[in-house]
Amino acid sequence: MIKKSLMAALAGISMLAAVPAMAQGIGHSFFMRGSIVGADAQGTIVCIGKSDGAEVGQTLEVYRVVTHPGPSKGAGPTYHRQLVGHVTVDHIYDDHFAHVAVKDGTPAKHDIVELRRSN
Numbered sequence: 154m155i156k157k158s159l160m161a162a163l164a165g166i167s168m169l170a171a172v173p174a175m176a177q178g179i180g181h182s183f184f185m186r187g188s189i190v191g192a193d194a195q196g197t198i199v200c201i202g203k204s205d206g207a208e209v210g211q212t213l214e215v216y217r218v219v220t221h222p223g224p225s226k227g228a229g230p231t232y233h234r235q236l237v238g239h240v241t242v243d244h245i246y247d248d249h250f251a252h253v254a255v256k257d258g259t260p261a262k263h264d265i266v267e268l269r270r271s272n
Contacts (some may be wrong), residue, residue: 189215189264190250197240197253199266204248206268211242213253214267215260237264 188200201207216234238258245251253266260266 186249187265187267189260189262189266191262193252195252197255197260198246199240199242199251199253200249201242201266201268202245202247202249202251207242207245207251209242209245211268212256213240213242214238215240215258216265216267217261218265234265237261240266 186200186205189197190200191198199213201213214236215238217237218232219235220232236258238260239256240253240260241256242251243254
């Protein structure tokens with residue numbers, strides 16, 4: 154029974170790998186979305202686009218994942234998010250990517266960007 158389940162799971166994974174367009178959507182949705190993915194001559198590129206509701210002029214908060222050295226004390230995580238700055242969307246490339254200008258702080262590649270929520 155376990156062998157059948159394992160074979161079915163491997164077949165499903167193989168099917169996803171065979172469809173690049175679908176795989177790109179999965180990568181954006183689960184792995185990259187909300188990340189600073191790099192920089193070009195004009196500035197910083199983030200993985201947030203039209204499909205995420207991005208609009209020119211929005212301010213995004215930038216967080217860095219900070220790890221705590223040493224053994225974990227209990228079941229809690231050994232990391233936290235630290236606010237490191239803000240960026241403003243100044244150009245949206247497509248459904249998945251936008252260009253931002255650094256408003257303040259020290260954003261870097263792999264940091265997490267989130268839309269500031271007003272409560």
